[in-house]
Amino acid sequence: MQRLLVTAMAAALASAAAAQTPAIAPAPAPAPAPTAIDNTTQAEDVSYKKDANERMTVPVLLSGKGPYRFLVDTGANRTAISREVASSLRLTAGEAAALHDAAGVTNVSTANVPAIQLTKKEIRNVEAALLESANMGADGILGTDSLRSQRVLFDFEAQTLSIVPSAMPDFKAEPGTIVVRGTRKNGRLIITDAAANGRPLAVVVDTGAQYTIGNSALRRALLGAKLLGPSQQVELQTVTGDKIAGEFMFVRELEIGGVTLRDLLIVFADAHTFKLLGFDKRPALLLGMNAMRAFKKVSIDFANRKLRVVIPEHSALDMRLASARLR
Secondary structure, three states, rough: OOEEEEEEOOOHHHHHHHHOOEEEEEEEOOOOOOOOOOOOOOOOOOOOOOOOOOOOOOOEEEOOOOEEHHHHOOOOOOOOHHHHHHHHHEEEEOOOOOEOOEEEEEEEOEEEEEEEEEOOOOEEEEEEEEEHHHHOOEEEEEEHHHOEEEHHHHEOOOHHHHHHHHOOOOHHHHHHEEEEOOOEOOOEEEOOOOEEEEEEEEEOOOOOOOOOOHHHHHHHHHHHHHOOOOOOOEEEOOOOOOOHHHHHHEEEEEOOOOEEEEEHHHEOOHHHHHHHHOOOOOEEEEEEEHOOOOOOOEEEEEOOOEEEEOOOOOOOOOOOOOOOOOO
């Protein structure tokens, strides 16, 4: 469960983003290598609402009450709701549980939610972690325990979010559509066909992270090869309110399957998530919203272990896709 927010050095991040913004290009193939799309940034449907940190919340009904604003977090293996909402709904208390986030392991209280409804289909009897709404930045979080048999489709141009059963047809193929196959681990979708500046790594798809997060093993690999530039210090806040130190740098190229993201801002931090997934010793990153907003559409299919993206067909990417902007 991420909800990693940069809480310090905001001016430095905004300045860096203005000076250098990421671009996206198809990955090299046996045919002549394609050119970059441009040099700007990668910065039943329901409409989503962007918060101040460029993450998306959607309206959710809890046992017919609401709607409440929930974050969709593919990096969280447990659904959570705020203590305030649980109290107002008089939910039955559940057993204490260990919550893993970027800062470590925290014992939290839980509550039984009889029904969670985003679309017409309800998810029943969810044991949700109880967290502070101020730390989540929302009324709750939809984790992979509520999404494991679903497909999540973000349409950034239409500003809609679809959550449908994985058995239903995906969006129609259109120019710029690329499908990347992965694996699942602890509920997360993992892509291993990836490299940063030519160095192999594992990618965890994480819609709850404001920025892409790299581990120390990746940082060492890139620094050893002199493939990283200067860094600046930042601080990350998790859903429990804990904070961890990090530093941000720009990575020249991140290749994922058939896609190359260029000049991507990555925050390097010793997040507990990497250890939880067994990626603390090998290069890995959590692919955050600053990278995913490069695309026209992103489809995350947990049951079929597929990431499907559509590259924008126009050359001038909208600045709303900004990678490192803070508001």
